[in-house]
Amino acid sequence: MLEICRSLVVELHALFPTVVATERMAIDPLTLAGQMQTLLNLRGEAISNPDEGCAWTGDLHGIWQLHQHPDFQPLADEVMARVWMYLERTGFDLDQIALHLQRCWPVLSTTGQVVGRHHHPNAHVSAVVYLSGDGQGQEGALCLHARHQLNELVPGLAVGHGGPIRDHHPHNQGLWTVNPEPGLLVIFPSRLDHSVGQNNDEESLRVSISFDFVLTAQAASAPAEFLAPHPHQWQGCERQLS
Numbered sequence: 184m185l186e187i188c189r190s191l192v193v194e195l196h197a198l199f200p201t202v203v204a205t206e207r208m209a210i211d212p213l214t215l216a217g218q219m220q221t222l223l224n225l226r227g228e229a230i231s232n233p234d235e236g237c238a239w240t241g242d243l244h245g246i247w248q249l250h251q252h253p254d255f256q257p258l259a260d261e262v263m264a265r266v267w268m269y270l271e272r273t274g275f276d277l278d279q280i281a282l283h284l285q286r287c288w289p290v291l292s293t294t295g296q297v298v299g300r301h302h303h304p305n306a307h308v309s310a311v312v313y314l315s316g317d318g319q320g321q322e323g324a325l326c327l328h329a330r331h332q333l334n335e336l337v338p339g340l341a342v343g344h345g346g347p348i349r350d351h352h353p354h355n356q357g358l359w360t361v362n363p364e365p366g367l368l369v370i371f372p373s374r375l376d377h378s379v380g381q382n383n384d385e386e387s388l389r390v391s392i393s394f395d396f397v398l399t400a401q402a403a404s405a406p407a408e409f410l411a412p413h414p415h416q417w418q419g420c421e422r423q424l425s
């Protein structure tokens with residue numbers, strides 16, 4: 184982004200962007216209703232993680248391969264296609280990489296529940312698709328957190344208490360929020376910290392599907408060490424018992 188201060192003709196170059204992709208995908212209402220019912224059945228009796236203030240996440244309850252469930256395979260295929268596009272648009276040579284969907288799990292949040300700030304150290308690219316929400320964020324916005332704010336100059340300078348940096352200035356943005364709505368897809372680097380705000384809507388269950396992707400070299404290649412070989416070329420290591 185280039186900004187010009189007219190009086191002094193100073194050019195500001197906002198460098199090194201973090202790319203987050205969004206798309207409002209169409210979801211058939213009947214398909215959506217079926218998916219919601221399936222998720223409620225999969226959740227069963229448990230409704231938290233297990234702290235009652237923490238949303239129920241499938242990865243902690245054995246529901247982490249949702250992409251293999253027939254109700255969600257078509258959705259996973261759509262997300263995969265868009266992750267390929269995300270990688271192409273962020274500069275990857277698609278002929279040099281293989282993409283693996285490693286894990287897919289639901290997150291269900293009832294009134295008062297949150298998801299704490301975290302990132303996904305196991306993955307390279309993450310995605311989320313929302314099955315609920317009205318776009319207003321009452322049921323809990325997705326919050327993406329800046330890992331670094333170099334324009335803050337010194338960490339902690341923008342903590343608030345009246346300054347010295349003006350609130351919400353675009354060059355000192357530490358947080359970006361997205362309000363859920365059915366079909367909304369968000370794709371982001373897995374190392375980017377994120378959290379989910381509290382569900383303040385007593386009428387709504389917040390429902391989303393998370394995806395973790397890993398990049399490797401293609402199966403036929405001999406990659407240098409910066410890119411992991413294809414899993415077909417890995418060898419399991421037997422534990423030597425003493």
Ligand SMILES: [Fe+2]
Binds near residue numbers: 393
């Ligand atoms: Fe997450």
